[in-house]
Amino acid sequence: MSKTLKIEDLHVSVEGKPILKGVNLTIRQGEGHALMGPNGSGKSTLAYALMGHPNYTIDRGAVTIDGLNVLELEPDQRAKAGLFLAFQYPTAIPGVTLANFLRHAVTNVRNPTRKEGEELIPMRQFRKELNEHMESLGFDTALARRYLNEGFSGGEKKRAEILQLSMLRPSFAILDETDSGLDSDAVRVVSEGIARLVGPDMGVLVITHHERLLEYNKPHFVHVLLGGRVVETGGGELAHDVHAHGYAKIREKYPEAAAEEEEMDPKRRELEPAAR
Numbered sequence: 332m333s334k335t336l337k338i339e340d341l342h343v344s345v346e347g348k349p350i351l352k353g354v355n356l357t358i359r360q361g362e363g364h365a366l367m368g369p370n371g372s373g374k375s376t377l378a379y380a381l382m383g384h385p386n387y388t389i390d391r392g393a394v395t396i397d398g399l400n401v402l403e404l405e406p407d408q409r410a411k412a413g414l415f416l417a418f419q420y421p422t423a424i425p426g427v428t429l430a431n432f433l434r435h436a437v438t439n440v441r442n443p444t445r446k447e448g449e450e451l452i453p454m455r456q457f458r459k460e461l462n463e464h465m466e467s468l469g470f471d472t473a474l475a476r477r478y479l480n481e482g483f484s485g486g487e488k489k490r491a492e493i494l495q496l497s498m499l500r501p502s503f504a505i506l507d508e509t510d511s512g513l514d515s516d517a518v519r520v521v522s523e524g525i526a527r528l529v530g531p532d533m534g535v536l537v538i539t540h541h542e543r544l545l546e547y548n549k550p551h552f553v554h555v556l557l558g559g560r561v562v563e564t565g566g567g568e569l570a571h572d573v574h575a576h577g578y579a580k581i582r583e584k585y586p587e588a589a590a591e592e593e594e595m596d597p598k599r600r601e602l603e604p605a606a607r
């Protein structure tokens with residue numbers, strides 16, 4: 332049976348400031364979704380709130396996986412429930428190699444009742460799996476011996492992320508691709524990687540400004556966030572449209588959301604290039 336991740340009327344504030352004002356999104360396993368929206372519209376806020384980041388306060392609304400209340404779970408329990416957030420471990424962890432980290436993560440996700448200190452999956456079996464995954468993704472196995480995220484380039488971080496997804500096989504993956512510094516090779520690695528991984532058993536939400544990131548993995552649904560709400564949902568053509576025309580058309584079409592946006596950050600529009 333395919334699982335469903337449901338976000339209903341989600342209101343989130345950061346440091347007392349309301350950012351999300353009633354977000355509704357439904358993602359089923361096997362579906363590819365893209366979330367777009369102007370800078371500051373709250374895309375990352377949504378991702379952080381789903382992860383359970385302590386700075387993001389849920390004021391109202393529900394997030395469920397097949398009825399299970401995700402918001403009540405600790406971040407590690409969210410992972411065990413099948414939710415994966417790409418930036419779950421954004422900071423470098425010196426002394427812990429990517430392989431070591433993955434061995435723990437894979438063990439925990441496969442064996443949700445495991446207590447800290449109990450057996451990890453056997454080294455030989457893990458190595459074999461790790462190498463198979465890296466090979467099929469075309470990654471250099473040396474990356475797995477590096478300390479997690481320490482000195483990783485943008486492209487290497489993305490590879491590590493895709494490798495985690497490939498080995499952990501979450502039911503739902505939320506990928507916040509804010510890094511506009513990716514070169515075109517890295518963009519290709521990420522989008523091809525995602526395209527390979529989205530399958531009947533994985534639902535993916537990619538947060539991105541880059542239409543190119545969607546080139547290799549055409550999303551089934553594209554959503555636009557404005558003024559704290561998802562104002563428009565469409566197919567791949569919506570991403571194309573936003574890319575070609577910017578958000579001006581969307582703002583015209585949804586004046587109330589545009590007014591909310593203006594209220595949230597009055598200086599923002601002055602800073603935006605006129606062409607957008």
Ligand SMILES: Nc1ncnc2c1ncn2[C@@H]1O[C@H](COP(=O)(O)OP(=O)(O)OP(=O)(O)O)[C@@H](O)[C@H]1O
Pocket residue numbers: 345346350368369370371372373374375376377386509596
């Ligand atoms: N920790 C924080 N402290 C204060 N304000 C914050 C914090 N996190 C987010 N915000 C504010 O919340 C709003 C939404 O930010 P968010 O990062 O979610 O936007 P975004 O849609 O991801 O933008 P971008 O496209 O630039 O990545 C912004 O006005 C931002 O300044």
Ligand SMILES: [Mg+2]
Pocket residue numbers: 374375376509
């Ligand atoms: Mg962001």
